Amino acid sequence: xxxxxxxxxxxxxxxxxxxxxxxxxxxxxxxxxxxxxxxxxxxxxxxxxxxxxxxxxxxxxxxxxxxxxxxxxxxxxxxxxxxxxxxxxxxxxxxxxxxxxxxxxxxxxxxxxxxxxxxxxxxxxxxxxxxxxxxxxxxxxxxxxxxxxxxxxxxxxxxxxxxxxxxxxxxxxxxxxxxxxxxxxxxxxxxxxxxxxxxxxxxxxxxxxxxxxxxxxxxxxxxxxxxxxxxxxxxxxxxxxxxxxxxxxxxxxxxxxxx
Amino acid sequence: xxxxxxxxxxxxxxxxxxxxxxxxxxxxxxxxxxxxxxxxxxxxxxxxxxxxxxxxxxxxxxxxxxxxxxxxxxxxxxxxxxxxxxxxxxxxxxxxxxxxxxxxxxxxxxxxxxxxxxxxxxxxxxxxxxxxxxxxxxxxxxxxxxxxxxxxxxxxxxxxxxxxxxxxxxxxxxxxxxxxxxxxxxxxxxxxxxxxxxxxxxxxxxxxxxxxxxxxxxxxxxxxxxxxxxxxxxxxxxxxxxxxxxxxxxxxxxxxxxxxxxxxxxxxxxxxxxxxxxxxxxxxxxxxxxxxxxxxxxxxxxxxx
Numbered sequence: 366x367x368x369x370x371x372x373x374x375x376x377x378x379x380x381x382x383x384x385x386x387x388x389x390x391x392x393x394x395x396x397x398x399x400x401x402x403x404x405x406x407x408x409x410x411x412x413x414x415x416x417x418x419x420x421x422x423x424x425x426x427x428x429x430x431x432x433x434x435x436x437x438x439x440x441x442x443x444x445x446x447x448x449x450x451x452x453x454x455x456x457x458x459x460x461x462x463x464x465x466x467x468x469x470x471x472x473x474x475x476x477x478x479x480x481x482x483x484x485x486x487x488x489x490x491x492x493x494x495x496x497x498x499x500x501x502x503x504x505x506x507x508x509x510x511x512x513x514x515x516x517x518x519x520x521x522x523x524x525x526x527x528x529x530x531x532x533x534x535x536x537x538x539x540x541x542x543x544x545x546x547x548x549x550x551x552x553x554x555x556x557x558x559x560x561x562x563x564x565x566x567x568x569x570x571x572x573x574x575x576x577x578x579x580x581x582x583x584x585x586x587x588x589x590x591x592x593x594x595x596x597x598x599x600x601x602x603x604x605x606x607x608x609x610x611x612x613x614x615x616x617x618x619x620x621x622x623x624x
Numbered sequence: 625x626x627x628x629x630x631x632x633x634x635x636x637x638x639x640x641x642x643x644x645x646x647x648x649x650x651x652x653x654x655x656x657x658x659x660x661x662x663x664x665x666x667x668x669x670x671x672x673x674x675x676x677x678x679x680x681x682x683x684x685x686x687x688x689x690x691x692x693x694x695x696x697x698x699x700x701x702x703x704x705x706x707x708x709x710x711x712x713x714x715x716x717x718x719x720x721x722x723x724x725x726x727x728x729x730x731x732x733x734x735x736x737x738x739x740x741x742x743x744x745x746x747x748x749x750x751x752x753x754x755x756x757x758x759x760x761x762x763x764x765x766x767x768x769x770x771x772x773x774x775x776x777x778x779x780x781x782x783x784x785x786x787x788x789x790x791x792x793x794x795x796x797x798x799x800x801x802x803x804x805x806x807x808x809x810x811x812x813x814x815x816x817x818x819x820x821x822x823x824x825x826x827x828x829x830x831x832x833x834x835x836x837x838x839x840x841x842x843x844x845x846x847x848x849x850x851x852x853x854x855x856x857x858x859x860x861x862x863x864x865x866x867x868x869x870x871x872x873x874x875x876x877x878x879x880x881x882x883x884x885x886x887x888x889x890x891x892x893x894x895x896x897x898x899x900x901x902x903x904x905x906x907x908x909x910x911x912x913x914x915x916x917x918x919x920x921x922x923x924x925x926x927x928x929x
Contacts, residue, residue: 398701398702399702421728422650422651422652422804422806423650423804423805423806424804433702434701434702434703434866434868434871435651435701435702435866435868435871436651436701436702437650437651437652437701437804437866438651438866439652439803439859439861439865439866439915441804442803442804442861443918444918448802448803448804448805449805450805450806450807450809450810451650451675451728451732451805451806451807452732452733452736452807452810455728455729455732456729459729460729460747460748460749483725483754483755488754488758491713491714492714493710493714494698494709494710494713494714495698496697496698496699497695497696497697497698497725498696498697498725498726498727498728498753498755499676499696499697499727499728500697500727500728500729501727502727502729502749502750502753502755503727503728503729503747503748503749506748506749506751507748528754529752529753529754530753530754530755531753532751532752532753535752544751546751
């Protein structure tokens with residue numbers, strides 16, 4: 366659990382900082398609880414000052430005065446721009462294309478960014494019953510950018526999903542363009558080991574940067590397929606002092622999500 | 625006509641074995657007091673509906689009131705799993721639980737279809753997802769207007785009884801909510817019978833001074849149950865905070881069937897009413913959960929007399 370190794374920041378902290386930078390210039394973001402919540406609040410204080418936080422519970426323009434434990438915390442309501450019914454939120458905001466960016470995660474992801482949040486094992490006789498879609502299936506389809514934040518491991522970065530809850534890229538970009546969705550598969554994946562984009566020609570997850578101190582062998586040991594590498598594979602810039610200060614002093618002073 | 629009833633009478637009269645029951649509320653205004661009374665009266669074979677089954681359905685399903693669950697996200701929000709529900713799904717322990725699952729948008733639109741007396745509701749979701757494969761009630765459809773749009777349709781959900789918790793209601797059932805609205809309005813209009821549970825009963829004049837805040841008129845409400853702190857450990861905006869510590873502690877209770885049984889015994893079966901639960905929880909807890917004050921500005925509806 367200890368935060369500061371020799372690098373001076375934790376794995377969660379570099380995940381948060383790297384994710385927040387992917388929101389640069391974005392306006393309207395669908396937020397989840399946990400890490401995405403901190404990521405969005407950090408982005409709002411750094412690279413995306415105009416960011417409006419939208420919660421599926423039915424809140425547009427939230428300004429939470431504390432770090433919400435749940436996605437329906439009362440602090441999301443007080444001081445927000447609008448409280449809506451869930452029908453309005455999903456129909457008029459999400460389905461109609463107002464959402465620029467959204468965060469998703471899952472128990473499993475494949476090389477095309479398809480996500481499983483439903484079940485490990487067979488659906489009818491599950492080994493582990495997971496929460497299910499929630500809003501993820503429609504968020505994956507309608508948000509213009511889908512950003513994934515999740516820890517990397519053999520059991521979560523898999524060759525074949527046990528269940529496809531939320532669609533990603535199909536592997537055929539022609540097909541993906543013809544879908545007519547506002548989104549069409551995740552645009553970035555940030556893990557505790559590195560950052561990924563998706564190849565325009567194949568829709569395949571592509572390693573863009575390794576976090577400082579992480580080796581390619583570590584990445585390979587923590588995924589179920591041979592990763593495609595960017596030609597100019599680089600290093601993730603470490604969190605800045607200001608990013609760390611915001612995370613530690615303002616966003617998660619108790620270190621619940623960040624250590 | 626006053627519809628004020630005790631929780632015991634309202635549940636005894638309006639919730640019947642085998643019913644389809646919705647206790648809605650997205651994180652906010654989840655009526656635990658009604659769930660506890662259903663457990664206490666040992667109702668059986670219910671089909672429980674909720675977007676997010678939450679700890680209340682873990683308690684009810686753990687207590688054996690349900691044979692089926694209709695939902696879109698199964699978990700203890702921000703904490704982890706609902707272990708009593710998982711035991712039944714993963715191991716049929718102590719008995720199987722039938723499930724029928726959608727996405728949030730799909731569930732919301734099922735209530736909308738039910739409330740609006742429609743045979744189905746079209747949404748743009750489920751494309752290239754495995755969800756329709758395991759739930760044949762989600763069906764693909766092409767727009768009849770010839771533009772080639774593919775949608776999925778979901779069937780109406782019409783609960784036998786919907787239970788809504790609100791900050792305030794009149795004795796006749798005119799109901800006002802503020803804060804997260806979830807889909808209580810849709811679930812109530814979709815239902816055959818409606819129980820409104822409220823933090824306080826107010827005069828009709830209070831409602832009439834601020835009609836934009838009304839979600840249900842009394843005409844669709846069958847019983848009104850005043851039950852302060854009836855949402856705990858969920859919350860009522862402006863009245864008491866979400867008891868996050870309770871949700872965190874539930875993880876340990878829920879994991880262990882014996883601990884769950886002991887919890888139900890101590891906090892449900894051995895108590896006569898929610899008022900006893902409130903007293904047993906202790907004044908200190910309610911003090912801790914009391915929020916500060918943030919009132920809205922006033923609006924002028926205008927006097928046209």
